[in-house]
Amino acid sequence: MPEIPTLFADGVLEATVRHGVARLTLAVQDGNGKPSATGLLVVPLAQLPAMAGSISRLMREVEAKARDVQAAAQAPEPAAPEAPAAFRFGG
Template sequence: MAEPPTFFADGVMEATVRHGVARLTLAVQDGSGKPAPTGLLVVPLAQLPTLAGSITRLLREVETKAREAQAQQKPEQAEALPEAPAAFRFEG
């Protein structure tokens, strides 16, 4: 099976709902800091809560791992914000 396309996004440029379908224009900042479209995420409105829930669970997992990493640091290093692990798998 072919790899699905990969889109990098650091924001949402526009979000609309029409005919029961949510359309989110994903964006990246261009060289001048302005948003530029990078892809279109199209989700049936009935599935939007499931998708949002999965993203929320992923965020919570990242926050938990960052707190665990911070707790393992030496006290003098704990002042700086810890970075989340470089990679881990989340099955939503």
């Protein structure tokens, strides 16, 4: 498999649409919080809803997982089962 470039971005500096193509200038914040361009994502406009949908689904999955982890952390530890004081057989 050919190596593909990896871009880190923590924002979008600019987004434009021209000639049926969306161009998103991805940004990264420097140590002072100032954004600078890190790459350009070019997407055919017809595919933009599918890409946005994929990112939205990923976000929903991440949020659901975070809720599950938070709920598990807040749930009380299950108590060890106590032996019953009496047994009843039949009857």
